[in-house]
Amino acid sequence: MDISVIVPLFNEAESLPELHSWIQRVMNENKFSYEIIFINDGSTDSSWEVIEDLANKDNNVKGIKFRRNYGKSPALYCGFEAAQGDVVITMDADLQDSPDEIPELYRMVTEDGYDLVSGYKQKRYDPLSKTIPTKLFNATARRISGVHNLHDFNCGLKAYKKEVVKNIEVYGEMHRYIPFLAKNAGFDKIGEKVVHHQARKYGVSKFGINRFVNGYLDLLTLWFLTHYGKKPMHVFGFIGSLTFFVGFIALCWLIVDKIVALTNGVYGDLLSNHASFYIALTAMLLGSQFFLAGFIGDLVSRQNPRRNDYQIEKEIRIK
Numbered sequence: 001m002d003i004s005v006i007v008p009l010f011n012e013a014e015s016l017p018e019l020h021s022w023i024q025r026v027m028n029e030n031k032f033s034y035e036i037i038f039i040n041d042g043s044t045d046s047s048w049e050v051i052e053d054l055a056n057k058d059n060n061v062k063g064i065k066f067r068r069n070y071g072k073s074p075a076l077y078c079g080f081e082a083a084q085g086d087v088v089i090t091m092d093a094d095l096q097d098s099p100d101e102i103p104e105l106y107r108m109v110t111e112d113g114y115d116l117v118s119g120y121k122q123k124r125y126d127p128l129s130k131t132i133p134t135k136l137f138n139a140t141a142r143r144i145s146g147v148h149n150l151h152d153f154n155c156g157l158k159a160y161k162k163e164v165v166k167n168i169e170v171y172g173e174m175h176r177y178i179p180f181l182a183k184n185a186g187f188d189k190i191g192e193k194v195v196h197h198q199a200r201k202y203g204v205s206k207f208g209i210n211r212f213v214n215g216y217l218d219l220l221t222l223w224f225l226t227h228y229g230k231k232p233m234h235v236f237g238f239i240g241s242l243t244f245f246v247g248f249i250a251l252c253w254l255i256v257d258k259i260v261a262l263t264n265g266v267y268g269d270l271l272s273n274h275a276s277f278y279i280a281l282t283a284m285l286l287g288s289q290f291f292l293a294g295f296i297g298d299l300v301s302r303q304n305p306r307r308n309d310y311q312i313e314k315e316i317r318i319k
Contacts, residue, residue: 119193
């Protein structure tokens with residue numbers, strides 16, 4: 001099979017027939033063998049009934065229905081699991097992504113050799129309250145992920161080699177960082193294509209301002225897991241040792257200073273009357289706690305059944 005099109009959706013009953021007809025036309029014009037997998041993420045409207053009707057009319061249509069709303073990442077994860085096409089295309093169900101982009105995305109993966117191609121909506125039909133935070137978010141994502149050639153990490157329109165979607169795990173709200181996840185799995189040939197962005201035709205956006213806050217938190221989590229997920233002692237141990245050392249040196253200096261004063265007959269206040277004494281003790285305690293956190297984190301990571309889950313592209317076995 002040439003292409004699997006994965007469409008996660010939530011309350012998009014109005015747009016589904018038009019989207020299906022559009023995808024079908026593009027596929028038939030280019031003589032692609034294909035499947036369309038609609039992932040109904042707990043819709044409360046008639047989306048599932050529409051999907052069932054489309055499947056009855058078109059054998060290329062498949063559907064997965066969640067019992068409740070889990071989010072876009074779980075929907076994509078299940079879609080990736082079910083996909084059978086050599087190239088996997090993801091797009092949103094609101095008709096803002098154009099199926100006419102599919103042939104070129106397919107060509108870039110199959111002929112140009114990209115592992116992943118992400119859409120770039122250079123001209124957007126979104127309000128400034130959405131576009132400005134999006135630009136800041138993408139600039140931060142480029143900096144932290146090391147994927148410097150992408151302008152829009154969160155564009156729903158993407159194309160992947162089948163091997164990519166079968167070797168990454170999309171969970172939580174990590175759909176925003178699929179290029180980062182792919183890079184970490186060893187698929188580093190990541191490209192970008194300027195795509196047409198259309199104004200929303202039906203319904204309203206399902207994403208609020210909180211997605212930007214959650215997006216930054218997820219990015220920090222992914223960065224930490226990438227660099228220290230399998231070696232937490234390296235970060236916590238270093239911070240703990242440094243903090244403990246600074247506190248210990250400060251305490252030693254206070255003690256030596258007090259001994260020198262006593263030797264010269266200057267008694268003064270007790271060490272416990274000085275704020276610096278407690279600051280030094282606090283630094284030593286914090287340092288010990290950080291070190292122990294790293295040690296416990298290392299123990300936990302060693303018990304993780306996926307601690308040695310490395311992506312192997314090829315293997316030569318002894319005959």
